[in-house]
Amino acid sequence: MIEVAALHALRSVAALGTMARAAHELGFTASAVSQQIKRLERQVGVEVLAPAGRGVVLTPAGQALVDSSPDVFDALERCAEAARSVAEGAPRGTLRVVAFSTAIRGLLASAVGRLASECPDLEIRISEQDPDRAVHSVDTGSADVALVHDADGLPAPMPFSLDRSLVHTDFGDIVVHRRHPLAQFTVPLTPAALQGNEWVTSPPGTVCHQWFRRLVADLPEAPDVRHLVDDFSSQLSLVASANVVALIPRLARPPLGDDLVALALQRPPTREVHAAWRRSAESSPSIRALVAELSGEA
Structure with missing residues (x-):
């Protein structure tokens, strides 16, 4: 019989391309993952991986195993959830959550505190x-x-299994020093009120930089961007100590204190x-409880 752990290891290797990456995701050593794959090959009687440069690729037999694996994992999970739901539907056990940093700060921290009681x-x-890595982690069961x-307005792509x-809907606000003219x-x-200011913004390639470029796109003069900083707390430190303006998501915003002011945009x-x-x-009662808490339906 095929070992579930070995099949899970093959699925991770297939998704990530190397034993080392799969081992990191699964919390094993590369040697342990390699041994699981070898056991799987003995169990099915064929090779499932082949070397490719510094990584590995699936053999046709390995691809067939990976293509069939979602049905196996779905069936096992349905069995486990059926057993959990018998216990009066009470949330229990361990729930593994992956999230981007500002969602942890702005949503999860308070939700976890409420659920604890x-x-x-x-x-x-x-x-x-x-988000991309988080979707992969849930899809593969990690x-x-x-x-x-x-x-940029497009929902994160999801496999059919999810x-x-x-x-939550997050908004961006302008943050300035209390003595800044915009305050x-x-x-x-x-947007016209933002002309002529000096800025600190998130680096290109981030959602917040896309927000910023769209916000100033119709201004007659190019914005004066003085600083490119990814960390929002660092952005706010520059706003507090210099005459710069920042566009900050509300989820990412720590308490502003007495010196800073958040201004809504039209x-x-x-x-x-x-x-x-x-x-x-x-x-899953646990998933239902967390989602209800996050969406304010608890």
Whole structure:
């Protein structure tokens, strides 16, 4: 009989391309993963991997195994969830959650605190991952729930094996020093009001930089970007100590203190945050409890 752990190892190697990467994701050594693959080859009687440069590729037999594996894992997960649901549907056990950093700060931290008192038998473990990696982790069973955000208005792509639910809509605000001229505005800012300012922004390639470029796209003069900084706390430090302006997502914003002011935009940039989980785990009381808490339905 095929070992489930060995099949899981093959699936991770197929997705990540090397034994080392698969071992890191699974929490094993590369040698342990290699031994699992060799056991799998003995069990099915054929080779499932072949060397390719510094990595490996699936043989046709290995590809057939990987293509069939979702049905196996889905069936096993449905069995486990059926057993858990017998216990009065109470959230219990360990729930592995992967999320981008600002979702951890702005959504998960408070939700986990509330669930700790509401569901004492539930343990939540969080790992930071960007949306693409988070989706992969849930799809391969390395995590149970992912929090992902859309990219430039386009939802994160999901394999058919995953389902999702909108849990939050995030907005961007302008943050300035209390003595900055923009701080005197009492109505939402128009793009024209932003002309002539010095900026600190997130680096190109990030969602927040796309927000910024779209915000200033119609201004008659190119924006004066003085600093490119990925960390939002560092951006706010520059706003507090210099005459620069920042565009900060609300999820990413720590308490501003007395020196900084957040100003709403007339047409603020937005991004949707979704929770994603495997369809085979749909009945999980733990997943349902977390998603309800995140979306304010608890």
